[in-house]
Amino acid sequence: MTRDASAFGEMTDAGLLMAAAGGASSAFAEIVSRHYQPVYRLAWRMAGDAATAEDLTQEAFIKLWRNPRQVRDAAALKGWLMRVVANAAIDRARRPSLATLEEGPEPVDPQARPDAPLARAEASRLVDAALAELPHRQRQALALVYFENMPNAEAADIMEVSIDALESLLARARRSLKDRLAGQWRMLLDGLTETGS
Amino acid sequence: MQQGHENKGRVPREDGDDDIIRILRLAQGANPPLGAAERLMARIAREPQLVTSVKATQRRDNWRLAALPLAASLLLGVYLGAQGRLDFILPAAITDGLAFSEDFPMDELGGMGEAEAVAGENLS
Structure with missing residues (x-):
């Protein structure tokens, strides 16, 4: 050296x-x-x-x-x-x-505080838990495109799939995430509005 | 999440996609624990690298080992060829050529006969 x-x-x-x-x-x-x-x-x-x-x-x-x-x-x-x-x-x-x-991740209790806007930490825990339940490939696609902000072509290259396949994974991941958070969806969005995020 | 909103144009738009991006912003960011890179470098210091090249001295030794049987084979071939023990497997064009040369006197081949004749004519 x-x-x-x-x-x-x-x-x-x-x-x-x-x-x-x-x-x-x-x-x-x-x-x-x-x-x-x-x-x-x-x-x-x-x-x-x-x-x-x-x-x-x-x-x-x-x-x-x-x-x-x-x-x-x-x-x-x-x-x-x-x-x-x-x-x-x-x-x-x-x-x-x-x-x-x-x-x-700790299991999500969908009945917890149904009306109150969620605190930021609690909201993060819910979203993280829902993400953790996604199949690995869907989670990987979301992480690369949304969290690492990679172009679809680069993410597809890393995952060794076509861009169409990546977009299909992303679409399924979004739907799946929405289904998993259906009970808290409005509360999460309201919480974001209150905090100005 | 890093600037997920800037990704809108790069992923297919669907109803509620903006909401998904907002929800994903709630996810925790993950920063490496303190000292993680240092711990990695400490492990790197103990890890050997895969050696892909052979040292020059080793290469020389390898050539020496290979050269010995090659040289012995060459010497054996020269010896057997000189003895004529391999003529039966050689092409006729080679062995017949040697026999052909014996049919002619040396002067025909070397031009000595002509030289003597020319010298004799000049003398006479």
């Missing part, structure tokens, strides 16, 4: 990958600094808890560190990381685990 870490800040992802392939951990630290947050956010949205999200994010970056040359299109490094972390999350969710069951 002979280069100054600040020099890596100006390099493209392709250059950083090449340097990391040569064992430069400072170059890899720059990759982590650029992409850790979005990869973690997707992992968190897919896994539903912070510890699993951190674990999944670590796995994705370590897979990259072990062999940086496996990324064929270095310009799409972020997409590669997002794909790896989402696939890892889906694989892990398929494995039965007591920890996952214990740490899953």
Whole structure:
């Protein structure tokens, strides 16, 4: 590691990958600094808890560190990381685990405070719980397009589906979310109006 | 949620889509826990990378091992060829050519006979 870490800040992802392939951990630290947050956010949205999200994010970056040359299109490094972390999350969710069951989102009580506008924290909990109940692919599509603000083409590329298939997933996710929150829909919107969101 | 409202033009519009976007804004944001990146880099420091290249000294050793049987094979071929033990498997064009040359005296081939004749004519 002979280069100054600040020099890596100006390099493209392709250059950083090449340097990391040569064992430069400072170059890899720059990759982590650029992409850790979005990869973690997707992992968190897919896994539903912070510890699993951190674990999944670590796995994705370590897979990259072990062999940086496996990324064929270095310009799409972020997409590669997002794909790896989402696939890892889906694989892990398929494995039965007591920890996952214990740490899953709390069930929503649709009868709770039916008339009162929901407090922001309670509203967040309801929405998060409804999102957590969506099938993984629908949740991934929503996370990429709505939460990470990715263009449909980029999200479709990450999910390795056509744009039509992605839009179909999004449409089903929206319908499903609306169905799951049907009982609280008006309250949630009223709460947003009151808080000016 | 990051600027989900700016995505309106990129996802198919449906009735209530604006409401969905507003509802999704209620979802919690997820920020990495403190020190998460540092913990990752600490693990990276312990993780070996996959070695995809072979060291130059190893390559030289490999060539030495491969060159030995090749050289032995070449020497055996030269020896057997010189002894004529392989003529029966060689094409006739090669072995017949050698026999053909024996049918002619050396001077016919080298032009010495002509040289002597010309010299003799000049003398006489």
